[in-house]
Amino acid sequence: VVKPVKPGLFMIVGAGGNITVRVTDDGIVLVDSKNPGQAIYDEIVADVHTISPKPIKYLIDTHMHADHTGNNGRFEAAGVKVVGQKNIGVQLAKLSPQPHHPTAQAPASPDVTYDRTYEIKLGGKTVKLNHFAPAHTDGDTVVYFPDLKVVSMGDELVAITPNCDYPNGGSIGGWLNSLDQTLKLDWDLAIPGHGDNPLTKADMKAFRDKWATFLDRAKAAVKAGATKDKLVAAIRTDDLWTFNPNAWTGARLDGLYAEAGGK
Secondary structure, three states: OEEEEEOOEEEEOOOOOOEEEEEEOOEEEEEOOOOOOHHHHHHHHHHHHHHOOOOEEEEEOOOOOHHHHOOHHHHHHOOOEEEEEOHHHHHHHHHOOEOOEOOOOOOOOOOEEEOOEEEEEEOOEEEEEEOOOOOOOOOOOEEEEOOOOEEEOHHHOOOOOOOOOHHHOOOHHHHHHHHHHHHOOOOOEEEOOOOOOOEOHHHHHHHHHHHHHHHHHHHHHHHOOOOHHHHHHHOOOOOOOOOOOOOOOHHHHHHHHHHOOOO
């Protein structure tokens, strides 16, 4: 589903993470490429063509998860430059192949990588890429469209229950840092990684404060003597989000316990 956000900026909802479409006189910049699949790729291209006949020139990866990078390879094969933070390729290289799913291919890595900041200039418009801190993963990019006062956040901002991907370098403390730095930028609408509509600065602040509360409670629980296996039960979340029972298991629980001060 294509939704107009501002003149020259659209979001495509469904089939994975949201896509942001920025139209310029010289071509199109996409943010993210949804779940992998030829049919999904074809639908993305068709959706973009309903917005503008201009060619897609750039695709930005907000992070490595396949519901956001799934069609990287198809776009690269079509001559689109795929840009992402340098850790994305490192993470994707760890993905393939899985013993339980030997034919599954990890998404293709970006062919242009950067460390902290990167700029795309196209058709007289500037798109700013910022990697502020390890947050949802350690390869996150916050995409800023300064002329439109819009940010595209990937999964650093979602309208659903978030998850911190500790196995791929995520950190709630880093996430708070990244959101704080994003909140200092001049913008009024944010495209979330998941959720049907743009969000406001007030929405981002509320989301950030929930994560801060969660981390504070986790730290308090550890300080009060909660062991790793009892940590999640000791954190009150009914006023925050409804977490899946498996949200905090394995390496994610290890990461949370360590970040909360557990030894």
